[in-house]
Amino acid sequence: MKLEGRHILSADLCVPPTVLGQEGQSTLKLEERITQMYDELHEPVYRYLLCRSASPVDADDIIQETFLRLYRHLNAGGREDNIRSWVFRVAHNININELKRRSHLFSDAPDEVSGLEMSQADPTLGPEELFLRSEKMARIHAAICTLSEQQKQCLYLRAEGFRYREIGEILGVTISTVAESLRRAVKKLIMGSHA
Numbered sequence: 489m490k491l492e493g494r495h496i497l498s499a500d501l502c503v504p505p506t507v508l509g510q511e512g513q514s515t516l517k518l519e520e521r522i523t524q525m526y527d528e529l530h531e532p533v534y535r536y537l538l539c540r541s542a543s544p545v546d547a548d549d550i551i552q553e554t555f556l557r558l559y560r561h562l563n564a565g566g567r568e569d570n571i572r573s574w575v576f577r578v579a580h581n582i583n584i585n586e587l588k589r590r591s592h593l594f595s596d597a598p599d600e601v602s603g604l605e606m607s608q609a610d611p612t613l614g615p616e617e618l619f620l621r622s623e624k625m626a627r628i629h630a631a632i633c634t635l636s637e638q639q640k641q642c643l644y645l646r647a648e649g650f651r652y653r654e655i656g657e658i659l660g661v662t663i664s665t666v667a668e669s670l671r672r673a674v675k676k677l678i679m680g681s682h683a
Contacts, residue, residue, distance in 0.1 A: 631680020639673035
């Protein structure tokens with residue numbers, strides 16, 4: 489069953505709160521919190537999964553599984569500190585397990601990126617400006633392709649506003665590893681964009 493584009497975790501949402509007992513009302517409140525968190529975190533987690541080479545369908549499936557696990561976690565009395573980081577970490581781990589299970593490899597084809605970039609080109613720019621922008625985007629893409637998978641993930645999570653400690657928890661690495669990955673990623677991007 490869906491409600492405004494979201495999956496409902498149980499049929500309890502269809503029952504008026506006055507009919508429910510105290511346990512049913514707490515379940516209803518939990519479901520409302522999960523729905524609110526889903527609304528808040530769906531897009532950032534979706535983008536993160538796409539950056540990790542998940543297909544749009546797989547990303548949606550991973551997000552649904554993540555929020556089902558969140559519901560179970562909170563319903564069982566699990567810790568509630570830093571739910572945002574918890575959701576990203578669980579989605580990250582599910583994605584890793586799916587990639588291992590499928591042994592599915594994606595290529596970073598520059599032709600696909602340049603085609604996407606050209607489809608979003610500003611129509612007010614002249615041919616020379618479009619060419620220069622295209623060249624710069626190609627250099628940036630080439631620089632991104634030189635980053636390790638861990639550097640890409642650290643960079644993306646940092647851009648999402650996570651602190652180094654949170655990135656380390658999500659990726660299962662130390663804070664110093666996160667800091668070094670980000671330092672190297674930024675250095676490669678700066679050098680690559682000026683080449």
